[in-house]
Amino acid sequence: MAHRILASTPLLRTSLSLTARARAVVPAQYANYVTASAVVMAGGKAKKAAPKIKAQSNSFRKKKASDDDKGESGSGGATRLNDKYYKPSVPVKVEEFLPSTATKEHVGQVLGFPTTVVPALEQTPYPTLLSEQFELVKPAALVVRESTVSLLEKVDQAMKTPSSQNRIVLTGEAGSGKSALLLQTVSHCLSAGWIVIYVPKASTWMNSSFAYNKVANTTSFIQPLLASNLVGQIQNVNKSVLSKINTSEDAMVGRHEVQKGTSLSALLEIGVKDQFASQDVMEFFMKEISSQKDIPTLVAVDEVNSFFRPTQYLSQDNKELDPEHLKLSKLFLNYISGKSSFKHGAVIGATSDTLLANKSEVLDVALGVKEVSPYKRLSETILPWTQGLTSVEVPSYTREEAKGVFDYYKKANIFFDAASEPFFLNKFITSNGNPRKFFTACAKGI
Amino acid sequence: MGTRPNAVSVSTSTATSPSTPLPPPMAASIPKTSTSTTTTTTDATAQGTIPVPVTGTAQEEQQQQQGEETQESAESAASGFAEFTPVSPEQARSLTDNPILSQLVNTIMKDGKKARAQRFVADALLEIRSRTQSDPYHVILDALELTSPILKLTALKKGSKVLQVPTPMTERQRRRKAIVWILEASDKRKGEKMFKDRLASEFLAVVNGNSAALVKKNQLHKMALANRANASLKY
Numbered sequence: 243m244a245h246r247i248l249a250s251t252p253l254l255r256t257s258l259s260l261t262a263r264a265r266a267v268v269p270a271q272y273a274n275y276v277t278a279s280a281v282v283m284a285g286g287k288a289k290k291a292a293p294k295i296k297a298q299s300n301s302f303r304k305k306k307a308s309d310d311d312k313g314e315s316g317s318g319g320a321t322r323l324n325d326k327y328y329k330p331s332v333p334v335k336v337e338e339f340l341p342s343t344a345t346k347e348h349v350g351q352v353l354g355f356p357t358t359v360v361p362a363l364e365q366t367p368y369p370t371l372l373s374e375q376f377e378l379v380k381p382a383a384l385v386v387r388e389s390t391v392s393l394l395e396k397v398d399q400a401m402k403t404p405s406s407q408n409r410i411v412l413t414g415e416a417g418s419g420k421s422a423l424l425l426q427t428v429s430h431c432l433s434a435g436w437i438v439i440y441v442p443k444a445s446t447w448m449n450s451s452f453a454y455n456k457v458a459n460t461t462s463f464i465q466p467l468l469a470s471n472l473v474g475q476i477q478n479v480n481k482s483v484l485s486k487i488n489t490s491e492d493a494m495v496g497r498h499e500v501q502k503g504t505s506l507s508a509l510l511e512i513g514v515k516d517q518f519a520s521q522d523v524m525e526f527f528m529k530e531i532s533s534q535k536d537i538p539t540l541v542a543v544d545e546v547n548s549f550f551r552p553t554q555y556l557s558q559d560n561k562e563l564d565p566e567h568l569k570l571s572k573l574f575l576n577y578i579s580g581k582s583s584f585k586h587g588a589v590i591g592a593t594s595d596t597l598l599a600n601k602s603e604v605l606d607v608a609l610g611v612k613e614v615s616p617y618k619r620l621s622e623t624i625l626p627w628t629q630g631l632t633s634v635e636v637p638s639y640t641r642e643e644a645k646g647v648f649d650y651y652k653k654a655n656i657f658f659d660a661a662s663e664p665f666f667l668n669k670f671i672t673s674n675g676n677p678r679k680f681f682t683a684c685a686k687g688i
Numbered sequence: 689m690g691t692r693p694n695a696v697s698v699s700t701s702t703a704t705s706p707s708t709p710l711p712p713p714m715a716a717s718i719p720k721t722s723t724s725t726t727t728t729t730t731d732a733t734a735q736g737t738i739p740v741p742v743t744g745t746a747q748e749e750q751q752q753q754q755g756e757e758t759q760e761s762a763e764s765a766a767s768g769f770a771e772f773t774p775v776s777p778e779q780a781r782s783l784t785d786n787p788i789l790s791q792l793v794n795t796i797m798k799d800g801k802k803a804r805a806q807r808f809v810a811d812a813l814l815e816i817r818s819r820t821q822s823d824p825y826h827v828i829l830d831a832l833e834l835t836s837p838i839l840k841l842t843a844l845k846k847g848s849k850v851l852q853v854p855t856p857m858t859e860r861q862r863r864r865k866a867i868v869w870i871l872e873a874s875d876k877r878k879g880e881k882m883f884k885d886r887l888a889s890e891f892l893a894v895v896n897g898n899s900a901a902l903v904k905k906n907q908l909h910k911m912a913l914a915n916r917a918n919a920s921l922k923y
Binding site for chain 1: 810814819820823825
């Protein structure tokens with residue numbers, strides 16, 4: 243009977259082998275019958291398997307040098323680090339950069355950010371190339387320069403004057419210390435108890451990295467997430483100051499009602515939690531702080547040149563949007579151009595040469611930094627926003643300032659050669675006093 | 689007299705002597721190097737170049753050199769390798785003047801792109817410094833010393849057999865071998881994208897005792913030890 247089944251056409255048509263076909267024919271109740279030979283075979287297999295396992299666990303497996311190739315210390319910390327070379331990092335002792343120490347007598351001294359100010363500064367990332375220096379040379383400290391002293395004098399005067407009269411843009415060649423100077427101003431104002439709105443990279447607002455939505459029946463767009471982030475950052479930086487100021491009127495921000503007399507930090511909380519209300523929160527907040535006289539406000543914008551050129555966002559007609567079409571940027575542009583003003587305060591921007599694509603010719607021409615042919619057409623929509631800006635040029639290091647920085651680098655062990663005068667002069671002259679190049683020359687020797 | 693017909697006669701007439709005095713001979717302008725020098729053949733060319741003092745007078749430099757000489761010789765005594773190549777303290781970490789660092793730069797250089805190679809080495813040195821908080825120059829000296837073999841095996845045909853004969857190497861050859869092995873080992877590093885990170889990691893791995901370059905050196909030494917009988921054969 244079995245051979246008749248084996249020879250039957252359905253089974254023949256399968257691609258199974260003869261033994262497989264024979265097994266397929268066997269009825270189910272006999273399928274699991276274990277024969278003696280099966281037991282013997284299984285035992286043999288087990289014997290073959292066991293010694294392999296045994297060999298792996300009992301044999302002495304030499305640790306090869308090539309095994310621990312990952313990283314310098316090896317996987318799982320198996321090898322020790324050479325104690326001769328690995329030393330703990332000791333930060334350099336520096337005085338604090340306070341309003342009392344940022345004076346002419348201290349020009350050429352490297353002063354660190356005060357401990358009260360550092361948590362506020364760390365809410366935002368430092369400017370890129372400066373942050374690399376800060377990671378290498380601890381603590382984060384900047385030298386007091388002549389331009390620092392003069393700018394801080396202007397800022398102190400701005401404490402009693404409206405911000406429309408104090409709109410400054412820091413200009414200078416690449417690596418000359420504009421962002422550093424701005425950081426020092428921010429630190430100074432935080433120590434002095436101002437409300438500080440610091441934007442370290444304005445280019446991220448315009449390079450279409452944040453989502454944007456069109457506002458109905460207008461040509462404007464909002465960036466909800468960006469506004470929400472900004473609101474959160476302002477609140478974290480100025481927490482103690484803002485909790486003392488209260489709103490002067492009722493308002494409707496997004497879907498939320500704000501009663502008169504709520505503290506500004508509570509107002510900002512609404513913007514943090516609801517990103518679609520954050521644009522209204524921002525506008526109401528700016529209106530409130532600009533109408534009060536007790537506490538001056540500083541708006542510090544790095545990479546301010548991105549406010550004066552077309553953004554990388556596209557409208558529905560596939561045309562590039564200008565910053566004035568983005569509501570958040572327009573809000574800041576109003577203060578930068580003087581259309582809106584804080585009763586007491588200043589607006590300080592710094593240009594950046596980091597990304598060539600972000601350069602604004604209009605701003606350079608308006609500030610007098612660059613000259614173009616009178617036949618060249620400058621954007622008529624952007625040019626009006628640049629009226630009334632004063633340009634402050636940031637020069638290269640003087641010899642005194644460079645010497646102070648050099649001593650600081652030596653103490654921070656950024657270079658290990660002897661700190662001799664010819665060595666210093668070598669670095670100073672080859673870098674032409676440019677702060678960034680001076681750092682590279684000291685740190686890398688090229 | 690007894691002069692030979694083609695002898696050069698020294699005449700003091702104004703016609704032959706130059707109106708302006710000749711510059712002093714080259715040897716006088718080379719600054720004094722550290723006193724712990726041994727006879728070096730390979731670095732004669734490095735010594736022959738005139739290191740141009742950028743600023744300051746030569747006197748000032750020499751005074752400072754003598755003051756720092758003792759410090760540098762004490763430092764260089766810590767790493768035995770540095771004694772082979774005398775380096776003046778001012779040139780110690782210069783990528784262009786220091787013979788060891790410039791050999792490293794040249795070995796890394798491809799297609800004549802020297803500035804790129806110098807950037808790599810400078811970045812790697814900075815990376816080592818940021819990881820260890822100590823002088824990267826000494827780390828590199830130590831690493832090169834650890835991986836440089838003391839001899840190479842030359843294949844010599846005797847009859848039909850090819851014999852491996854251990855032969856000595858000059859300092860420069862030894863250093864080059866060490867650099868090449870370190871570069872090859874650094875290329876095999878996974879997870880680190882930038883060359884400077886890989887190179888820094890490799891130098892530190894050598895100094896910590898676990899690098900493929902060290903393995904190669906030990907293998908070579910073992911083979912040389914096995915073939916030490918062939919060393920006495922003429923070649």
